[in-house]
Amino acid sequence: MALIRQKRLPQLHLSLPVPSSTPGQRPKPAFTPAPAPTLIKASTPTALSSQFRLADFDKLAVLGRGNGGTVYKVRHRETYALYALKVQHYGDPAAAAEADILSRTASPFVVRCHSVLPAAASGDVAMLLELVDGGSLDSIRSRHGAFPEAALAEVAAHALSGLAYLHARRIVHLDIKPANLLASTAGDIKVADFGIAKVLSRAGEQCTSYVGTTAYMSPERFDPEAHGGHYDPCAADVWSLGVTILELFMGRYPLLPAGQQLSWASLMCAVCFGETPALSDGMASLELQGFVAACLHKDYRNRASVAELLTHPFIAGRDVASSRCALRKLVSQASAPPSAL
Structure with missing residues (x-):
């Protein structure tokens, strides 16, 4: 059996309001396929914004903790927009990979990453995510x-x-x-x-x-x-x-x-x-x-x-x-x- 480990952040509940700012052949299934519905149109993925700094935000609450980091509810000091800030500690390579993947997406069905913020010299990676108000x-x-x-x-x-x-x-x-x-x-x-x-x-x-x-x-x-x-x-x-x-x-x-x-x-x-x-x-x-x-x-x-x-x-x-x-x-x-x- 292959060794299976739990991921480093198994239960980060991002109680994330949306910010105000801008191979083989498969047998046929029992049901008859029809044309898939059109997804809601979303903007084309672009490079993550670099306009934010960690110093621009006030931490309001801890939304979740894991072995590799912490998720905070934060507020932008100038616009008062609310976000979720996911901080991965100790230079975890998975954090950089996650930020790269999210930079490729722009869908109403995928949580949005607004920016990857410059963090401390410790190697922490901080992602500024949209805040989804109902939780997991x-x-x-x-x-x-x-x-x-x-x-x-x-x-x-x-x-x-x-x-x-x-x-x-x-x-x-x-x-x-x-x-x-x-x-x-x-x-x-x-x-x-x-x-x-x-x-x-x-x-x-x-x-x-x-x-x-x-x-x-x-x-x-x-x-x-x-x-x-x-x-x-x-x-x-x-x-x-x-x-x-x-x-x-x-x-x-x-x-x-x-x-x-x-x-x-x-x-x-x-x-x-x-x-x-x-x-x-x-x-x-x-x-x-x-x-x-x-x-x-x-x-x-x-x-x-x-x-x-x-x-x-x-x-x-x-x-x-x-x-x-x-x-x-x-x-x-x-x-x-x-x-x-």
């Missing part, structure tokens, strides 16, 4: 519990749109999980935390990196020796999204029995050899059941692609206005102080 889906689940299907369909649609944008640019995330999907009270979901993401040199390139969060790794990442030592990273992102959607629906980690401790051995058995939790008709709609099943084929060659999932009835057949309203309501309730509920 992990923090929302821990406060609210299970997500209703209507809200979950909107979460899946936005996350898939983010992955479609990234994969089209040969960027693979490799750590999709509730903690790395951020929600706004306006009903938007953004992919965040690109600490172990990779830019592929060519379309269809296989990966050999097994760093990540074990609970959300696909079987071929968890047990590389059984899969030739390499894997399709886009299919791995699909598996991680499937586990994420199932977790949000069930209100707990779904691949182990309730209350069982997450250990390497238990996860190995569950991910590589265990059965996918069955969702009965009374528990979940047929559309949700089919969507999860399409994501969680243990053989990555049988998983639906991101483009196919965007046309799945659970996504394409949803009432967009109703789903967005349900997501906004959920995020607002989870973000409200206890006295306001």
Whole structure:
């Protein structure tokens, strides 16, 4: 088995308001693919701004801590715009890689990096990120519990749109999980935390990196020796999204029995050899059941692609206005102080 380690910042919850300033053949899926929906138009990626300095910001709160750094809520002294400042300590090379990847993106479904700020001589790297006011889906689940299907369909649609944008640019995330999907009270979901993401040199390139969060790794990442030592990273992102959607629906980690401790051995058995939790008709709609099943084929060659999932009835057949309203309501309730509920 390959040695698998947790990433250095496993649970940075970027409680991020948007600043006011400017290879094998895959069998056909059970559903019939249709043309993928057009993504919201975004500006062309440009070089990160160098107009900011660390001295221009006041720290207001700590949003998250990890072994490699800290995320702060900060305010620009002149404009009063709010941001999230992610400071990676000790010259971590992953920080420079993350900044490089974010400089390539300009999508409403991916958290924006406004600038990489000059930091102390210690080698720290500071990224000025947009502030998404609802926090991570992990923090929302821990406060609210299970997500209703209507809200979950909107979460899946936005996350898939983010992955479609990234994969089209040969960027693979490799750590999709509730903690790395951020929600706004306006009903938007953004992919965040690109600490172990990779830019592929060519379309269809296989990966050999097994760093990540074990609970959300696909079987071929968890047990590389059984899969030739390499894997399709886009299919791995699909598996991680499937586990994420199932977790949000069930209100707990779904691949182990309730209350069982997450250990390497238990996860190995569950991910590589265990059965996918069955969702009965009374528990979940047929559309949700089919969507999860399409994501969680243990053989990555049988998983639906991101483009196919965007046309799945659970996504394409949803009432967009109703789903967005349900997501906004959920995020607002989870973000409200206890006295306001």
